[in-house]
Each structure stands twice: as C-alpha cells, then as structure tokens.
Amino acid sequence: MAAPGGFSGTDFKTEETVFLGFTRTQLVAFLVMVAFIVVSPFFLYPVFLMKVLCFALFACAFNLLIGYVGLLSFGHAAYFGMGGYLAGHAAKVWGFTPEIAVLIGGAVGALLGLLIGWLAIRRQGIYFAMITLAFAQMVYFFCVQAPFTGGEDGIQSIPRGNLFGMIPLSADITMYWLTAAVFLIGFLFIHRVIHSPFGMVMKSIRENEPRATSLGYRTDDYKLMAFVLSAALSGVAGGLKSIVFGIATLTDVFWTMSGEVVLMSLVGGLGTIFGPVVGAAVIITMQNYLAEFGAWVTVIQGIIFVLCVLAFRRGIVGEIGNWLRVRL
Secondary structure, X not given: OOOOOOOOOOOOOOXXXXXXXXXXXXXXXXXXXXXXXXXXXXXXXXXXXXXXXXXXXXXXXXXXXXXXXXXXXXXOHHHHHHHHHHHHHHHHOOOOOHHHHHHHHHHHHHHHHHHHHHHHOOOOXXXXXXXXXXXXXXXXXXXXXXXXXXXXXXXEOOOOOEEOOOEEOOOHHHHHHHXXXXXXXXXXXXXXXXXXXXXXXXXXXXXXXXXXXXXXXXXXXXXXXXXXXXXXXXXXXXXXXXXXXXXXOHHHHOHHHHHHHHHHHHHHOOOOOOHHHHHHHHHHHHHHHOHHHOOHHHHHHHHHHHHHHHHOOOXXXXXXXXXXXXXX
C-alpha cells in the first residue's frame, strides 16, 4: 500500500536535502512549527497547548508504524495508557523526578510493544489489526483490576515535581517548555529514523514486502523494531500527559483512544511527517472548543472525518504537499 503524498521524505523528489534530512519545503514548515510552539503560549492557554503536543507526539509515533511500514494497529492505546499509568505511579508512589517518570513510561511502552509486536507481526492486514486490538483490550481489563491503577478512579494527584530535582514544574508555562522540548526531540528522532537506511527499508516493506525479503532483508525483524519504537514513543507521550494533567485514567487505555489516534493521522495525512501534528491539533481543538455541544462532538468529528476522506484523501498536509509537488 503506497502512502499518500505530503511532506514525507519521498514526496519532493525534485528538491535536495538542505539540512538534517529536511528538504527546503520541509525545513520552512519545521521552522514555522517551531515558531508557533515558541510564540503560542503567550496567546493561548498553555494547558490546551500541552495536550495538543502530547497527542501530536502520540500521533507521530502511530504514523511511524502505519505511514512508513504499512501496519495498521488498533491497539496503540495500550502503550499510551500504560505509559501514563507507570509514569504517574513512578512520580507519585516511587517519588521519581518527572523526566525519569516519563522515561519509565516509554520503557513500559517499549516492553509491551516487544511482547505484543512479536506475536502480531506474524500476521498481516486485518488479522494484524485485530490481534493488536485484542491485546489492547487485555491490557485495558488488566488496568481495571490492577491495584496500582486505582481502577475506575485512576491515579490522581500525580505531582509534576522538579525537573532534574532542581526546576519546579508547578507553573503551567514551565511545564509547557518541558512538554515542547520532549515533543520536538521525539519529532526530530522520528524524522531521523524515517530518513535513515533503516527508514528506507521500512518504506520498501510498505511498498513491496516480498521484494524486500528477496533482497535479503529480514522483514519481520524490521517490522518488530518499528513496532517497538512506535510503542516506546507512545509510552513517552502517555507518560508526559499524565505528568501534565496530574491524572492517569482508563480513558487513555480504552479502545476509543486507539480510534482517536487513527483519526488524527488520517485527517492530517498518513505517511507525512507533519500530518499527525496537524491532525492532532485539529482533533484536540475541536474537542476543546466544541465541548459545549456535549455528545454531539463525536458526531461532528465523524462528519469532518467523512468529508476529509471524500474531499482530502491524502489528508490536510498530504493535499498541501501534493499541490506543492505539482507546482515545484
């Protein structure tokens, strides 16, 4: 399955790489994104922006798997939610500093990804998707029963603590800069992976796995490594979210969270480096500013999703990238 067009590494074939694997167009888009991240807390509510950044990292992690390897996972809520639970538990009960707690969340996501991915990659297509969904539901029911998760109450009053034991994160603006830094590090890491030799093999598996196998690549090993990386970054995003909001609940590990990240990636543009970021911003903004409509928010999201599929088949960023590619 070929990925839709957009700001991905293979889209602008007429442009040369100018800096750290970015083409000129991508570099401009990246600088605009960084400028927005720097300026936005002075005009918008920092807590809202932190939520957008946490979900943007989650969507980028999911897109690494589906957009560049062609594996559709319906169970990424397991890594996001468990990362949040373990990070919250580490910060509240074990007394770890926030950076260590977030890393623990990422490690838990990676471990789960290794266990689930080792079994899931043995199947393809809808079977792969259903296996990931089944394991995610098992993780959800584990969280319902496990004592340390707090059941339906979740883990509450998670302290933000002090960064490196020195910098207090109680102020929203201070926490925002940490969240922005983690997001940018994760974003650049994903970009580097995509444009590395490893990333080239991932794309070849997406395009034609039998041919990649015939060239001597152990495709199952590459798929498992991509799965673990995606799960680890999802765990980091979940852990960061629990520290930001001071709570980890069953909502983050429920199957609807897996659906939301799929929606974010599709709306923004699969197989594009900036698509998940835009998709996450659109979905979270809708949830925040349309909250007064109550349950109708999901209906509105559904309508927008249908319109995007019909009118913007490549997603928002994918359509913009295709328009620029035609005119370059």
